[in-house]
Structures are given as structure tokens and as C-alpha cells.
Amino acid sequence: MIQAKIINKINFPEISLQSTLEGIAQKIIIPDMQGGIHGRMAINGGALPNNEPATIKRKGDDRPLIETGKLMGSFFFKPSGKNRVIISIKGDRKEIGGYLQNDGIKTKSKIKFYRFFGISKDAADKAIAYAKKKIEELTSGRNK
């Protein structure tokens, strides 16, 4: 007897976007965070808080989050598994950065949060545009 069995599960192939993710991490997300610090812009919009007068005096510079340049050079990305990229900060800057971003600096009148780490709206838009460009390149028929 011939039997037909209908299986209600279709296994579509999974698509790895690893190279696209690495490109976005390297070319968009990390430069965006570094650019935000240079431009004194918080990752979630608005300006980074100004340094306290005592801090400016000590550093001899009023740029927030920039003193030795160590933080700027500490961003990195690494592949993690087949389809994942982790972006983070190396060494002691990670702990210090976490403190500045999440705990904030207590001043006399308020707590200042230095929101420098994350994905800005601009970076998110650029990443989508990057993926779109990648699709267009791969389906142009020119890269055989």
C-alpha cells in the first residue's frame, strides 16, 4: 500500500551573514562609536555631558572621554560562532567605560552618564544600507 505523509515542516536553508556582520562591525559600528566620542555625541542622541571644571583643569582639555586615547583604541570585534559578531572594549577601558556609561559620575547637582557605547540611529541606518548594497552587489551578476 502506498502511503503519503505530509510533513508540516519545511527546512529552509539557513543563511550565514557572518561576512556582512563583520563588515558592519568593522566599518560602521566601531567607527560610529569612535566618531561619537570625537564629536561629543551620545549614542542615544544629544551631546555627551561636559567635563567638570576640575577635570578640565587636570586634563588640560575639555573633551569628554578623551585623555590618553586609550579608550578610542580599545574597541574591537570578534566572530563568535557561525553567525554572530561580538563588539566590545578591551582591557581596563571596558570596566571604566561601563562605569561611565551605566553608573555615571556623581556631581554636586546630578549624575552625568556618558552614553558612548551602543548602536546609534545613524549607525543602524548605515548598517541596513550596507546590507542592501551587499545584496545588490551579489545579485548584480558581476561577481562570478
Next chain:
Amino acid sequence: MAETNKKITQINLDKELETLSISLSGKVGRTALTLTEYIQLRQIQGATLANIRADLLVDLSEGGRIFGEFVNALKPTFAGSIHRFRDVGALTEMGVETKYRWVAVLVNTCPDCLDRHNKIRTWTDWEADGLPRTGATVCKENCKCVLIPEEAIEISPVMRAK
């Protein structure tokens, strides 16, 4: 024993809070094709490059099967997602293979989070269902839940530090 477990829970939460990490991910499959291989496969099956491009662009813009998780991972940082990066920090420290328990604070907890409370899954499974503060639950970015490694047994309500 109870004190030890409490310490483990606190250590993991502290670890989570002090890490700054972003995870960009796509859907992980056992036999994943690259985008190029997928396009070649579709061509072998008879699809034109124009059709494949149109399908992929729709998938990207609508967050479909191929690009859905990628688009979700790219949500810009604002109030809720700043805390989301703390969660991802746990991933860099403990890895994807570890199983994680969803722990709700059990104070004004939304029905979605109550349903997930104490359930254990891999990070990938939780990602597929929606991590805390990613908008997958009724409480959306206001979610106060945390994912802690399975081994850390919750013995009292977890309070997320600011």
C-alpha cells in the same frame, strides 16, 4: 548552600552589569549557507538574479526569515536597549552554549515575563523568542528581567541595579 547560590547569582549579575558588549547576529543554523551560496542555489533552482534580489531586499526591509534577527540586533540604542547591551555582555563572558534562566523581579511583572520566569533555554533560543528589553514582551524596553546562567539558582527576587 543557599548563601553560595545567592553569591553566584550576585557575581553573575555584577559581571553582567560591568560588561559593555554588542552582539550582532543572524539566524544560526546547523547547515548555514553564505549569502553567495544561497544566491547560487536559487539560480540553480531557476530563479533570476532580479527575483532573488527582490526577495532578499523585501526580507531585509520587512525583517523576514533571513534578515529578521539581524535587523532586530541593529535596533538603535535608547533607554531600554542600553540595558540590553548589559545582557549581551553576559554572552561574551559565558558563551552561547551555556543555558540561561529567565528571572523576573516578580514586582509588577507583565504576563509574558511571568510566563517565562524560571524557564531555561540556550542563549540562541532566548534570542529567537526575544531577549529582555528587546520589545518581545508586553513590558517592552521597560522589562526588568535578567538572564542568568542555569547553574545560578535564584533564591530571592533579583533586583537589577541601576
